[in-house]
Amino acid sequence: MATLRKGTELDCSVDKLAFGGRAVARVDGFVVFLDRALPGQKVRARVVKKRKNYAEAVVLEVLEASPHQVEPLCTHFGVCGGCRWQDLDYGEQLAWKRRHVQECLEHLGDVLEAPVGEVVPSPRTECYRNKMEFTFSGYRWLSPEEIARKDETFDRSFALGLHVRGHFDRVFDIGDCRLQSPEAMDIVAAVRDFARGSGLPPYSIREHRGCWRFLVIREGKRTGQRLVHLITGDVPGAEEAVDSLGDFLRETFPHITTCIHSVNRTRAQVAQGDDERILWGPGVIEEQLGDLRFRISAQSFFQTNPMAAEHLYQTALDFAGLEGSETVWDLYCGTGSIALFVARHARKVAGFEVVESAIEDAYRNAALNDVDNCVFRVGDLKDVIRDPALRGPGVDLPDVVITDPPRAGMHPHVVQALLELAPQRIVAVSCNPATLARDLALLLPKYRVCRVQPFDLFPHTPHVECVVQLDRKSKA
Numbered sequence: 001m002a003t004l005r006k007g008t009e010l011d012c013s014v015d016k017l018a019f020g021g022r023a024v025a026r027v028d029g030f031v032v033f034l035d036r037a038l039p040g041q042k043v044r045a046r047v048v049k050k051r052k053n054y055a056e057a058v059v060l061e062v063l064e065a066s067p068h069q070v071e072p073l074c075t076h077f078g079v080c081g082g083c084r085w086q087d088l089d090y091g092e093q094l095a096w097k098r099r100h101v102q103e104c105l106e107h108l109g110d111v112l113e114a115p116v117g118e119v120v121p122s123p124r125t126e127c128y129r130n131k132m133e134f135t136f137s138g139y140r141w142l143s144p145e146e147i148a149r150k151d152e153t154f155d156r157s158f159a160l161g162l163h164v165r166g167h168f169d170r171v172f173d174i175g176d177c178r179l180q181s182p183e184a185m186d187i188v189a190a191v192r193d194f195a196r197g198s199g200l201p202p203y204s205i206r207e208h209r210g211c212w213r214f215l216v217i218r219e220g221k222r223t224g225q226r227l228v229h230l231i232t233g234d235v236p237g238a239e240e241a242v243d244s245l246g247d248f249l250r251e252t253f254p255h256i257t258t259c260i261h262s263v264n265r266t267r268a269q270v271a272q273g274d275d276e277r278i279l280w281g282p283g284v285i286e287e288q289l290g291d292l293r294f295r296i297s298a299q300s301f302f303q304t305n306p307m308a309a310e311h312l313y314q315t316a317l318d319f320a321g322l323e324g325s326e327t328v329w330d331l332y333c334g335t336g337s338i339a340l341f342v343a344r345h346a347r348k349v350a351g352f353e354v355v356e357s358a359i360e361d362a363y364r365n366a367a368l369n370d371v372d373n374c375v376f377r378v379g380d381l382k383d384v385i386r387d388p389a390l391r392g393p394g395v396d397l398p399d400v401v402i403t404d405p406p407r408a409g410m411h412p413h414v415v416q417a418l419l420e421l422a423p424q425r426i427v428a429v430s431c432n433p434a435t436l437a438r439d440l441a442l443l444l445p446k447y448r449v450c451r452v453q454p455f456d457l458f459p460h461t462p463h464v465e466c467v468v469q470l471d472r473k474s475k476a
């Protein structure tokens, strides 16, 4: 094997995409990860990191094109931290996602010959996101093309956009993003111009002072409602500047239905504030999923790609196989969307969630949809699931459990409790095939994996979601 060390330049053929999205080449059997390459390409690359079992390299030049390469949709591809697969044919994206699910289940979960279906594509591959967060910065990142122009008039002191790939502290001015609507992009440009002209500085994450911090836009894809959330630091003049910006947005963009201001007084770079000041409009938007209406506030969690989520929920309902007499538990229920989606097909549904405001939203959403057979409980599931006192009155033991944990998967105590409760059926929804595989492995002594259905909720990224049907094994 050629000796690889940091700085070595090599020519290699890319043979696969690893789980997580990086490309993989083998050089004399040694694994080399490449950040931006596609299977089928032959590339010249430089090693930037060398470890015992693998190396990491950056692509210097593409020597042979991949048959699966397509023109990227947006001009920021490569610089932007999102959409790393935008130059890969969509059918290939789906094929790799399926393979990653299969590999995780087989290698990490010992779910051999898992019955994994074809990935259900997203109904939309552009404009599919209903929420995006844009960051203000006083250090605008210039693209290589802008630098090459040697134009001294570029204002580098103000940016509103997304983070540069791999750099949490660098922001480029976004002009063209295909994930939200063109209307949202117009709002970003207008807010940037207005804020830049306000005389107040963007927030500096180095000095921890300044005014403009984040712009969040939420869109109801089915309702056309649009919420603008402006997050600033706590500085004199911020409130007046935001009020003027709010008035300007109201006059300029009739498609914005509400505008909100929050102040983030902490050093944490999160697009959230301590309080919400509604500038105008109802302060919330509504979205439709199936025949249900959901109320979404500035800070509440809601599925980001609602059109694809609708298919995922329908599959969760199909896999649950409800006949109307069952008690269903919806673990990690968020604002109750799965619970409400299945409620009409069950006798009773109990949703469990750790975030109190999400539970408040869940009750509001139940009322909005005239659903009266759901109860929602706040608490950490690892405690609540085992303790009838914490579960509270009116929560019968489940016939069917639907679980939709965060990326980290279920806490071992939750899995253990499921084994003890032993519902007839478990429907596992997951946004991380690796932790899904780990959790399924723990359930295998008592459950059989009947069906695995992957979904693409995030086109052009390596993310993949799954719905799994598990049936309790009959006693021998």
Ligand SMILES: C[S@@+](CC[C@H](N)C(=O)[O-])C[C@H]1O[C@@H](n2cnc3c(N)ncnc32)[C@H](O)[C@@H]1O
Residues within 6 Å of the ligand: 301, 302, 303, 332, 333, 334, 335, 336, 337, 338, 352, 353, 354, 355, 358, 379, 380, 381, 382, 404, 405, 406, 407, 431
């Ligand atoms: C992937 S989201 C699922 C949301 C919901 N099922 C939906 O489709 O909108 C995971 C949820 O788990 C909640 N969560 C995270 N850790 C938790 C815990 N330890 N106990 C209960 N809920 C938790 C999060 O707040 C979040 O709402």
